[in-house]
Amino acid sequence: MKSKHLITYNFIKVTEEASVREVLQAFLDYRQDIACVLREKKLVGIISKYSLYRWLLQNGSLDENVWHCVKQEVVTLYEEDSVYYAKDLLVKENVGHAVVLNTKDEVIGIMSKSELIRGLITERNNVVHRLQSLMNNLQESVLSVDENLIVTSYNTSSLQLLHKDQQELIHHSIEELYPQMVPPLLQVIQHQKIVQHCRIEIGETTAIASFIPLKEWGNITGAMMVLKDITEFEHIAAELETTKQLENLLDNALEMAYDGVVLTNNKGEITKVNNEFLSLIQRDAQSILGQPLPEIVPELTPFSKNHSSQEIVGEIVTINETKAILTQMPIYQGQQKVGTIIKLICKQLDMWKDLLMHLENLESELTFYKENFSTLRSQHGPFSRMISRSTIMDELKQKAVIAAKTPSNILITGKSGTGKELLADGIHTASERKGACIKINCAAIPEDLLESELFGYEEGAFTGAKKGGKPGKFELAHQGTLFLDEIGDMPLPLQAKLLRVLQQREFERVGGTKPVQVDVRLIAATNKHPAELIDQGSFREDLYYRINVIQLHIPSLSERKEDIPLLCDHFIHQLNELHNRDMIGIAREDMELLLDYHWPGNVRQLENVVERAYHFSPSRWIDKEHILLDKPQSVGTATKYISSSSTMNRERVLGETEKNMLLEALEKTNGNRTQAASLLGMSRSTFYNKLKKYHVHETTRFV
Numbered sequence: 001m002k003s004k005h006l007i008t009y010n011f012i013k014v015t016e017e018a019s020v021r022e023v024l025q026a027f028l029d030y031r032q033d034i035a036c037v038l039r040e041k042k043l044v045g046i047i048s049k050y051s052l053y054r055w056l057l058q059n060g061s062l063d064e065n066v067w068h069c070v071k072q073e074v075v076t077l078y079e080e081d082s083v084y085y086a087k088d089l090l091v092k093e094n095v096g097h098a099v100v101l102n103t104k105d106e107v108i109g110i111m112s113k114s115e116l117i118r119g120l121i122t123e124r125n126n127v128v129h130r131l132q133s134l135m136n137n138l139q140e141s142v143l144s145v146d147e148n149l150i151v152t153s154y155n156t157s158s159l160q161l162l163h164k165d166q167q168e169l170i171h172h173s174i175e176e177l178y179p180q181m182v183p184p185l186l187q188v189i190q191h192q193k194i195v196q197h198c199r200i201e202i203g204e205t206t207a208i209a210s211f212i213p214l215k216e217w218g219n220i221t222g223a224m225m226v227l228k229d230i231t232e233f234e235h236i237a238a239e240l241e242t243t244k245q246l247e248n249l250l251d252n253a254l255e256m257a258y259d260g261v262v263l264t265n266n267k268g269e270i271t272k273v274n275n276e277f278l279s280l281i282q283r284d285a286q287s288i289l290g291q292p293l294p295e296i297v298p299e300l301t302p303f304s305k306n307h308s309s310q311e312i313v314g315e316i317v318t319i320n321e322t323k324a325i326l327t328q329m330p331i332y333q334g335q336q337k338v339g340t341i342i343k344l345i346c347k348q349l350d351m352w353k354d355l356l357m358h359l360e361n362l363e364s365e366l367t368f369y370k371e372n373f374s375t376l377r378s379q380h381g382p383f384s385r386m387i388s389r390s391t392i393m394d395e396l397k398q399k400a401v402i403a404a405k406t407p408s409n410i411l412i413t414g415k416s417g418t419g420k421e422l423l424a425d426g427i428h429t430a431s432e433r434k435g436a437c438i439k440i441n442c443a444a445i446p447e448d449l450l451e452s453e454l455f456g457y458e459e460g461a462f463t464g465a466k467k468g469g470k471p472g473k474f475e476l477a478h479q480g481t482l483f484l485d486e487i488g489d490m491p492l493p494l495q496a497k498l499l500r501v502l503q504q505r506e507f508e509r510v511g512g513t514k515p516v517q518v519d520v521r522l523i524a525a526t527n528k529h530p531a532e533l534i535d536q537g538s539f540r541e542d543l544y545y546r547i548n549v550i551q552l553h554i555p556s557l558s559e560r561k562e563d564i565p566l567l568c569d570h571f572i573h574q575l576n577e578l579h580n581r582d583m584i585g586i587a588r589e590d591m592e593l594l595l596d597y598h599w600p601g602n603v604r605q606l607e608n609v610v611e612r613a614y615h616f617s618p619s620r621w622i623d624k625e626h627i628l629l630d631k632p633q634s635v636g637t638a639t640k641y642i643s644s645s646s647t648m649n650r651e652r653v654l655g656e657t658e659k660n661m662l663l664e665a666l667e668k669t670n671g672n673r674t675q676a677a678s679l680l681g682m683s684r685s686t687f688y689n690k691l692k693k694y695h696v697h698e699t700t701r702f703v
């Protein structure tokens with residue numbers, strides 16, 4: 001509050017020329033105690049009632065100039081001065097009035113003591129009001145008691161904290177209401193000292209309280225209590241404690257998980273890791289916590305970037321040359337994804353791999369014994385050399401057995417390498433014909449020699465003919481079977497002669513005149529389409545019908561891929577017998593490679609591929625890298641294929657060199673892997689990884 005708010009604007013203004021009478025009259029009119037004497041609005045002094053009384057008592061004239069009664073030392077205030085400044089000034093100068101001026105030093109009013117007191121009371125009421133509302137808006141509870149511990153005041157918060165209403169609290173004794181507060185209160189009142197941070201239980205509520213002495217004129221009149229409800233904080237603290245314990249538990253669980261575990265938040269930043277994960281990525285926790293996972297482990301980028309909200313189970317990843325199985329699971333809180341947990345199984349992977357190997361080993365052995373068993377069972381069976389398990393081949397063999405029992409000619413069709421010759425052998429065996437099975441490849445013998453090869457010649461039949469002549473294949477196959485392979489390549493004149501022989505069952509040798517009679521069962525084979533050959537005019541239709549009494553078609557290997565594993569085992573077994581080795585077979589995942597291939601060269605190609613891989617694989621398992629499959633080559637891809645295959649060769653050579661290096665080191669250290677690793681200047685883990693890579697642990701020499 002300012003001085004201008006506490007002044008009388010309606011004050012008495014007189015000039016220096018005014019008479020005592022005029023001033024007295026003004027006092028009566030205005031009912032005021034002082035008059036201001038002004039000269040051009042500026043204050044020159046004041047006249048009080050008392051100075052006029054004094055003048056009159058000294059018999060001064062009423063009409064005399066009032067100047068004799070003017071007091072020139074006047075206590076003045078400015079309109080902006082505070083009420084407190086005004087109070088201090090009036091007390092100091094010991095005056096009952098002050099003249100109030102504006103900034104131009106012009107008189108604007110008079111402030112009397114009574115107006116000052118009114119202002120001070122208003123000001124005090126304002127302060128009390130402000131304090132009251134401040135108290136009521138405080139979160140802390142505030143209470144005051146007198147020296148008898150009777151409650152004298154309180155704020156709104158205290159009603160809530162103490163669960164009481166106004167009547168239950170005011171003028172009641174703290175001793176009755178809250179005896180637990182008495183000891184600190186008495187301490188404050190007796191020792192007149194503040195007591196702080198007392199823990200007070202009020203029902204279910206816990207509060208921290210401070211007790212402050214209240215004094216008036218230096219004497220203790222009571223005490224004030226300030227209480228803060230900490231029940232909620234205590235719950236939070238308890239929860240925090242539980243959370244801490246849970247976190248400890250989680251940390252321990254992660255460490256015991258045995259696998260690498262990493263947790264990320266919803267931004268993909270790493271929030272928790274276990275030691276196994278750290279050793280897998282070869283980093284320390286400080287340097288990776290809070291970092292985006294794909295930046296720290298780029299190998300996980302395809303999984304952690306866009307797919308981190310997807311569940312992933314069983315993906316294989318390679319981190320620092322270590323293979324691991326990745327499992328990824330998003331973590332949800334309600335509907336919201338809050339993070340991801342990623343697990344990498346790498347230690348147990350080796351164990352699983354060994355177990356799988358063992359299982360595969362057993363499976364292969366089982367297959368081998370099964371095959372042996374069936375071979376033994378049909379050791380003398382006509383088709384025992386034709387290995388198959390497919391239904392399509394079973395049906396073919398059944399048909400062949402029936403066909404074998406008949407005297408009819410047989411035409412075997414099928415792509416090159418499907419086993420036409422084997423089938424012909426089987427048919428001959430099954431036919432139980434007395435004579436031999438004589439084979440001739442029509443495509444392999446020059447055209448001019450083929451006739452004499454087939455029908456024989458008489459002495460002097462041509463230059464260079466043997467003395468005494470020579471029997472042909474027909475004669476040799478008497479009472480047996482003649483297998484004419486690649487019949488589609490037989491020259492047309494010879495086809496005519498063959499047709500005649502088949503019809504008449506007799507022929508003459510080249511250069512001979514005597515008919516020769518034979519009992520021959522003819523089996524012909526072709527890898528071409530007979531119908532196409534007839535259309536082209538390169539094969540006689542009448543001959544075709546003569547031969548094609550019974551047609552047996554051998555399906556391509558790509559149409560019966562289920563035979564591939566059995567054939568592989570068969571070839572490996574044959575090679576083992578031949579080379580006195582104990583190769584187990586082809587691992588399951590590598591077999592996939594063979595099953596996926598289209599096998600244009602059929603069983604013959606498979607046999608060659610297995611044989612090559614067999615010789616190049618040093619362990620007891622066929623090495624995938626030695627399984628060489630030609631890719632189909634088109635003009636457009638030729639260059640690419642050549643360059644990628646040369647890269648493959650290079651890689652292979654490098655791999656083999658590295659592997660030999662490992663083996664050599666192991667040999668030098670008598671199989672001690674730690675020494676071998678240091679001999680090569682490698683860490684133990686790198687050395688182990690390389691052993692794994694090249695399957696060196698499969699070899700029995702080193703344990």
Ligand SMILES: Nc1ncnc2c1ncn2[C@@H]1O[C@H](COP(=O)(O)OP(=O)(O)OP(=O)(O)O)[C@@H](O)[C@H]1O
Pocket residue numbers: 385386387388414415416417418419420421422423485527567603604607
């Ligand atoms: N089912 C099979 N079981 C075992 N070996 C087989 C089988 N089929 C083919 N083979 C082998 O594949 C190779 C080729 O077989 P074969 O010579 O019988 O085929 P083909 O069809 O007569 O070939 P081509 O038409 O080129 O003369 C031979 O070494 C043979 O032993």
